Amino acid sequence: MKSMILVVEDDKAVRNLITTTLETQGYAFVTAEKGSDAISAAVSYRPDVMILDLGLPDIDGVEIIKKVRSWSNNPIIVVSARSEDRDKIDALDAGADDYLTKPFSVEELLARIRVALRKMNYDNSPVKNSPVFVNGSLKIDYSAGCVYVDGREIHLTPIEYKLLCLLARNVGKVLTHNYILREVWVNALESDTPSLRVFMATLRKKIEKNPSRPEYIQTHVGVGYRMIRLQTEEESASEKDE
Incomplete structure (x- = not known):
């Protein structure tokens, strides 16, 4: 069954670029030019992914x-x-999963869609509530409170562990600095962002093979962080077969 994409864009040229790209990749889609139509379409079609412009009429x-x-x-x-x-930050705090700035490349848009669909499938699978999280060579055993990389146990501080679990439970989604601070420190202020960066840097040193080129935790400069969902060999083979 084709994935359904809702495209909400009032600029005809951009809308046509996106829908043509989706069509060539075999996605089903529906479009809306106004916000009211977008809400109606979201209710009626229950799209797998919504692509949304912010500046609607x-x-x-x-x-x-x-x-x-x-x-x-x-x-x-x-x-x-x-x-x-x-x-x-406003869009992500409101509940958006990702943010792409115009002008954009269609290849990047397609990559973001694939990540979003993998996240949706993961969220709807029994794995979501599993006591063990596995992503590439990273493994989190929630019940035991242990973290492993390549089968080797990694010792994290309580804050580092909470950060890692928060990112893992929202894999594929950009989490803003403010959201992370609220979830991990509860009463933290926006001014505590420098402390968050320090903890994130130490966490990366422990789980990343090359912290300067991280494969798990992606930085969105000035906005926040996202854990990348790494494809398994089975998922890569499945994409090639499609």
Whole structure:
């Protein structure tokens, strides 16, 4: 069954570029030019992924994210000309999973869609609630509170462990600095972001083979962090066969 993508974009040229790209890749899609139509389409079609522009003529995209998030957890990828960190943070804090700034390459958009679909499949699978999380050579045994890389146990501080578990439980999703601070330190302030960067750096040194070129934890400068969902050999083979 084809994955269904909802494209919310009022610029005809950009909308046609996205839909043509989706069509050539075999995705099913539906489009909306206004926010009100986007909400109706999200209810009617229950798309697997929403691609959303923020600057719509009737409703701001951030409000659409909030409304959709009241009933759906399926991935939302923002594609917007708004490039300021505050715009990205507002969209991600509202519930968007990813943020792509215009102009963008279709190859990158397709890659973000594939990541979003893998995240959705993971969220809907029994693995999501498994006592063990496996991603590439990284393994988290939640019940034992242990972390392994390449089968070797890695000793983390309590804060590092909480950070890693938070990213793992939201694999594929960009988490803003403020969100992470609230979840890990509860009463943390935005001014505590430098401390978060220090803890993230020490965590990377322990789990990444090359911390300067991390494969697990991706930095979104000025915004936050995301754990990348690494493909298994079976998933790579499946994509090649499609």
